[in-house]
Amino acid sequence: MSNHALTVPLNSIFDAFRVPLALFGGSGNYASALYLASVNANVLEKVEAEILDLVEASKKSPTFSQFTKDLSVPSETRVKAINEICSQAKFSDITKNFLVVLAENGRLRHVDTIAKRFAELSMAHKGEVKAIVTTVIPLPPQEEKELKETLQDIIGQGKKVKLEQKIDPSILGGLVVEFSQKVFDMSIKTRARQMERFLRDPVNFDSI
Known part of the structure; x- marks a missing residue:
């Protein structure tokens, strides 16, 4: 050598x-x-x-x-x-x-x-960021395009959103987005659970 x-x-x-x-x-x-x-x-x-x-x-x-x-x-x-x-x-x-x-x-x-x-x-090599959107039925092309543009605005320039769709009837409606290690749960199922917890909580009349 x-x-x-x-x-x-x-x-x-x-x-x-x-x-x-x-x-x-x-x-x-x-x-x-x-x-x-x-x-x-x-x-x-x-x-x-x-x-x-x-x-x-x-x-x-x-x-x-x-x-x-x-x-x-x-x-x-x-x-x-x-x-x-x-x-x-x-x-x-x-x-x-x-x-x-x-x-x-x-x-x-x-x-x-x-x-x-x-x-x-x-x-990561290609500068792509994966976003997984879960819905009851496939997103219409226009809604998929708008969601992708919204996520693109969030991450800014220099990276590209790669959208992956998943179908899960159990969420009942709405959508769940997993993106950049965060989860945005806008499903009907989750909203129903939140409402159920709210209704079960005792009402404090002193605060009304």
Whole structure:
């Protein structure tokens, strides 16, 4: 090794390979490693799509889902199956190699959680902020557009709102918005509970 290599500041090396969010735990470590490899190879969006496709396919295939969770399956069998799946799906080398590592280490059963953490890193990389809106029925396009614009005004310039809709008939009506680690609960169900508590509280006539 030449002496010149030792003169490169270590902080410049780490700055080039920094994750946008600090994730903890096993799934966080795996997601961060995949993120760094994807960014370094300039294939972040492709890898994200491939990992999410695999997760969706797993949900639709009980056999494959059971396979990923069965630790009694020999490591060699898991690796061979993953290689075949990646070849058929024409996954990138980054995705294939990562899944092989999971298969070798018996971590395929955590791929769903890892994929979610990886998506968080990808969104942060692209300057996106996720907002989840829960309603009884899908929001009409115009209302969805207005809600997205309102949330965009809240976070300001420099970041982009990515809206995800969830359907939950149990809220009865209205909507619940989860946004920037805050929850705005404007559902009929919650309002009914608040009204119920109000009606149950004893009336203090001295204060009237």
